[in-house]
Structure formats: structure tokens, C-alpha cells
Amino acid sequence: MPDVLSIKGLDNGTIMELLQRAGEFERGAKQRLSGVFVNLFFEPSTRTKMSFEMAEHKMGLTVLPFETAFSSTLKGETLYDTVRTLEAIGVDGVIIRHEEEEYYKELEGCKAAIINGGDGSGQHPTQSLLDLYTIHQEFGRFDGIHVTIVGDIAHSRVAKSNAAALEKMGAEVSFVCPKEWSGEYETSEQLDKFIEKTDVVMMLRVQHERHAVAALFSKENYHETYGLTVERERKMKRSAIIMHPAPINRGVEIADELVECKRSRIFKQMANGVFVRMAVLEYAMKGRD
Numbered sequence: 001m002p003d004v005l006s007i008k009g010l011d012n013g014t015i016m017e018l019l020q021r022a023g024e025f026e027r028g029a030k031q032r033l034s035g036v037f038v039n040l041f042f043e044p045s046t047r048t049k050m051s052f053e054m055a056e057h058k059m060g061l062t063v064l065p066f067e068t069a070f071s072s073t074l075k076g077e078t079l080y081d082t083v084r085t086l087e088a089i090g091v092d093g094v095i096i097r098h099e100e101e102e103y104y105k106e107l108e109g110c111k112a113a114i115i116n117g118g119d120g121s122g123q124h125p126t127q128s129l130l131d132l133y134t135i136h137q138e139f140g141r142f143d144g145i146h147v148t149i150v151g152d153i154a155h156s157r158v159a160k161s162n163a164a165a166l167e168k169m170g171a172e173v174s175f176v177c178p179k180e181w182s183g184e185y186e187t188s189e190q191l192d193k194f195i196e197k198t199d200v201v202m203m204l205r206v207q208h209e210r211h212a213v214a215a216l217f218s219k220e221n222y223h224e225t226y227g228l229t230v231e232r233e234r235k236m237k238r239s240a241i242i243m244h245p246a247p248i249n250r251g252v253e254i255a256d257e258l259v260e261c262k263r264s265r266i267f268k269q270m271a272n273g274v275f276v277r278m279a280v281l282e283y284a285m286k287g288r289d
Contacts, residue, residue: 003114004280005104006123007161012169014283019133021279022272025058031278032060033285035092040082041117042068042098047246047270048117048127052095055277064091080106087112093284113284121155127245128161130276132169134269135200138241143170148194150176150226151204151253154183158245159204174198176226178217191226195235202243203228203253219252228254233263241265 004010010018025031037056041049056063073082083094093113096103101122107114118124132142139145147166153159153175163185166173174194175187188194195201206222223229228242233255242254242264250256259266 002284002286003104003116004125004284005114005116007125007128007165008123010125015129015132015165015169018129018276018279018283019136021282022129022133022275023137025275025278026272031282033282034060035285036062036064036090037093037095037281038064038066038086038091039117040066040068040094040096040098042073042096043118045097045117047273048097048124051270051273052115052117052126052277054274055281058274059278059281061281078106079103080110083107083110083112083114093281115280115284118157120157122157122160124157124161124245126273126277126280127158128165129280130269130273131158131162131202131243131245132165133272133276134243134265135166135171137272138265139199141170142166145171145200146174146194146198147171147200147202148174148176148191148198149202149204150191150228152181152207153177153185153187153204154181155207156204162202178226189225191228191232192235195232196237199237199240200243201228201236201240205245205247206249206252219249223252223255227252228258230255230257233258233261236263243269246270 039049039052053063086094087110091112095115095117097117099120101120103119104114104116116123116125149159149162163173175185176191177187179189242258244254244266246266248254248259250259258264
């Protein structure tokens with residue numbers, strides 16, 4: 001069975017097939033899968049976890065509850081042994097979010113389908129796929145589309161996944177962030193440099209839990225310097241859209257009144273996540289039925 005660990009592991013043809021299948025599910029296509037899944041979320045999640053649960057429900061999968069706060073990992077059990085235990089009792093697939101980057105390398109040899117729900121500051125392949133789906137839904141293509149990703153690039157698995165996916169699909173990607181958050185990417189500190197020519201403004205959440213943001217910026221200062229303000233939104237191309245993986249720090253990375261404005265596709269992204277994850281579940285279960 002194919003695992004879904006990183007967007008880099010999916011070729012362009014597979015990505016387009018997944019997006020096409022997500023579109024079929026959005027238009028009402030039905031598919032029933034036989035199998036048992038467990039969602040192992042070792043980091044907090046609302047959208048990804050609930051989106052997967054909804055997708056699993058729609059696909060007819062049995063989902064066993066798993067509470068990481070009461071699991072044997074607290075007793076020192078390795079992630080590998082946890083997954084092997086689940087396999088032994090008949091689980092067919094696991095969706096894992098973990099604070100450790102590339103945690104999945106520890107799971108080589110496991111037979112269960114493994115879907116990465118986010119690994120530290122590494123990758124978030126299903127978020128990237130739903131973002132691609134949302135962009136393609138809007139513009140019908142990737143080639144020639146200019147996407148500006150704004151925020152904590154170095155610590156964002158969303159930024160890294162989307163950068164890899166968008167560039168190989170033919171989009172132009174620009175990065176805007178404080179120099180302290182550039183990581184391996186060539187970035188600018190001037191959002192105003194791109195605001196009038198970009199097709200997609202993709203704002204990232206300021207990740208307070210990963211570093212001391214307050215030591216660098218106040219909320220007001222960050223919003224004024226790097227945030228999508230009402231004034232900046234007015235300069236955007238008429239056809240341009242706003243995206244954000246959420247959760248949102250309103251008034252920090254994006255003005256409160258823009259979260260649900262006509263340009264915003266933020267809640268559309270969330271809706272699209274269910275259809276994309278249905279396609280990913282089907283893909284990961286190929287060969288089992």
C-alpha cells in the first residue's frame with residue numbers, strides 16, 4: 001500500500017489524480033472502503049483531525065478511538081511498537097501527527113498504511129494537497145500562478161510542503177517573513193513588494209508554541225509590518241484570493257474583517273480538506289481490498 005508521508009514523495013501525475021478524485025468526491029461520488037484506521041495525534045489539532053474523521057466516516061472506514069494522553073507511549077513505548085501493536089490487533093492504517101520531524105522513518109517495515117498528519121516543522125502533505133485543490137479550483141491551473149507565502153517560513157510544515165508542491169507544479173512562489181524566520185529559503189521582508197501582482201496571498205499562523213514570538217514582535221507591530229491589513233487587501237488584484245491554513249491569530253497575521261471577506265477561501269480550504277483526505281484514504285488503501 002502506498003504511504004503518504006511527504007508531498008515530495010508524490011509525483012505530479014499522482015497529485016493531479018488525487019485532486020481530480022477530490023473533485024469527484026465533492027461532486028457527490030461515493031466510495032466505500034473496508035478497513036480499520038486509528039488517528040494518532042500527539043500534537044493538538046482541530047481541522048486536520050476532524051477532517052480526517054469526517055473523511056473516514058464518509059468512506060465507510062471503522063475508526064478506533066485513541067487517546068495519546070492515556071497511551072503506552074507515556075510509559076516509554078516507542079512509536080514503532082505502538083503502530084506494530086495496532087497492526088497486531090487488525091488495524092489497516094494510521095494517521096499520525098507528531099512533534100518529531102520525519103518520525104515516519106522509525107516506522108519502516110510496518111505494514112499498515114501510514115498517512116502523515118504533520119511532523120514537527122517538516123511536512124504536512126494533506127494540507128498541501130487541499131491548498132493545491134483550492135488554488136486549482138479557483139484558477140484551473142498552476143502554471144503562471146503567483147503565490148506569496150507570508151509568515152514563519154522556517155518553522156512551518158505548511159510552507160515547506162506548499163513550496164515544494166507549488167514549484168514543481170509550475171507556480172511562482174515568493175516568501176515574505178522576518179529574516180529570523182527565513183530558514184533555507186530566499187525571502188523578502190516587504191509584503192508590499194508583492195501584494196499588487198500576486199494571485200494568492202497565503203498567510204501562515206505565527207507559531208507561538210515553537211519559539212518566543214513576543215521577544216521579536218508585539219501583535220500590533222507584526223500585523224502592521226507583515227500582516228494582511230485592510231489597506232493591503234485593497235491593493236490586491238481583483239481576481240486574487242486569500243488563504244490561511246488556520247488556526248488564525250485574528251489581528252496578527254490577518255485583519256479580523258478579512259477572514260470571511262469575498263476574497264477569502266479560508267473556510268473553503270477547510271471544506272476541501274474532507275474531499276482531499278477522502279482521496280488520500282482511497283489512495284493509501286489501494287491493493288488491500
